[in-house]
Amino acid sequence: MAVRGPAYADVRSALQAQYGVLVAALSGMDPQGPTDCEAWTVEDLETHLALTARDLARSAGRDVDGRADGGGVNCWAEQLPGFAEQLDARTKAERLPLAPQAGLVAEVLASHPADKVVEQLTGRHTLKDASLFRLIEAVVHGLDVGIAPAAQALRIVVQELARALADRCPGRSVEVRIPPYAAVQCLEGPRHTRGTPPNVVEAEPVAWVRLCTGRERWDALIGAGRITASGERADLSPYLPLLS
Numbered sequence: 001m002a003v004r005g006p007a008y009a010d011v012r013s014a015l016q017a018q019y020g021v022l023v024a025a026l027s028g029m030d031p032q033g034p035t036d037c038e039a040w041t042v043e044d045l046e047t048h049l050a051l052t053a054r055d056l057a058r059s060a061g062r063d064v065d066g067r068a069d070g071g072g073v074n075c076w077a078e079q080l081p082g083f084a085e086q087l088d089a090r091t092k093a094e095r096l097p098l099a100p101q102a103g104l105v106a107e108v109l110a111s112h113p114a115d116k117v118v119e120q121l122t123g124r125h126t127l128k129d130a131s132l133f134r135l136i137e138a139v140v141h142g143l144d145v146g147i148a149p150a151a152q153a154l155r156i157v158v159q160e161l162a163r164a165l166a167d168r169c170p171g172r173s174v175e176v177r178i179p180p181y182a183a184v185q186c187l188e189g190p191r192h193t194r195g196t197p198p199n200v201v202e203a204e205p206v207a208w209v210r211l212c213t214g215r216e217r218w219d220a221l222i223g224a225g226r227i228t229a230s231g232e233r234a235d236l237s238p239y240l241p242l243l244s
Contacts, residue, residue, distance in 0.1 A: 005163070006156050008114035008128045012106075015131055018138040018153035019102035022049065025147040026098065036144040036215055038138075040091070045141050046098050048091040053101035054135050057108040059118040060127055069123040072162040075131050077243045079122035086121070132160065136243075140213050143206065155181050158205045161212040164242050173233050174199040178208045188232055199231030214241035 005016075011154035024081060031043035052096070069075065099132045114128035125133070139149045149157070154179040173189030175181075175197040185197075203211065207226035210216040221227040 002135070006132070006159070008131070009150070010137075011128060011131045011135060012109050013158065014150065014153040014156050015135045015138065016140065017104070017110075017150035018135060019053070019098065019105070021150045021153075022046075022138060022142050022147060023044065023099045023102060025142070025144075029145065033145070034073055034075070035141075037141070038090075042121065043095065044091050045145060047094065047096050049138060049141055050096040050098040050101045051090060052134055052137060053098065053105050054096070055120060056105045056130055057101065059120055059130065060112050060116065062119070064117045064119045064124060064125075066116050066117065066124065068126045068129070072167060073128070073133075073136065073160055073242065074168050076087045076122055076125070076129070078180075079166070080243065083121050126224050132156075136160065138217070139209060143210060143215070149206075154205055154209070156206055158182055161209065161242060165212070165236075168242065169239050174201060174231070176200075177202045178205055181205055186232060187239075197231075199233040201227065201229045201234050201236055203227040211240055212242045215244035 005112070026042065026046050029042045029184040031041060033042045035042060051166075095119050109127070109131060112119060112127055114126060116127040117124050118127050118130050120130060122133075127143070135153060136157050139153050142149055158178050158181040162176060162178055162184045165176065166186045169186045169188075171188035172185040174187045175185050177200065179202070187199075189199075203221070204226045207221050211221055211227065213217060218227070218240065222229060
């Protein structure tokens, strides 16, 4: 299936569903328990999610002059490494529960249009893109503590990461399938037009998210059978992760 950008209403709905899943699951976890984020406890991870939710709500309420810097996951991802230390220090500096911030986000996003420009650490984004980035983060960090994502949230995140790969590595020589959510073509080379593609990658949805965000490695997922790859050009490891 072609991968198209989600509607703003769908992003908002998925974000609230994912926040609901996280709030319910995190409440039953040991706050000092480990996560897949190095040196972060469960409490740290919840605080980080709550802080970024609060930032989203606050930024939506402020007026910003000028246009958004650029759209899409890749533009956001390029900025993230530069703020890693700052985000880590901020997360360790206070404690903030997610539930109240998730409720605030729902109220604020319903009051502003998708194309409103908001200012965040990573630059100026449309409110739709900023909400999408929070959705990706909420799914990824939920998986960091073993929380299965809300179905609609997983679908959108899988599709956006597939589209990000296709945008970053344009071409039609490899078909990437993440059933039942997405299929894209990428990488320069011989173009496939009909019949069975000569280079095919197929991934489970959660495995795809974990791979694209650097939580698991290509060779390990191949070995576990959670990703399959056929064809001379089907090794995507040089192009991943997209986010880290």
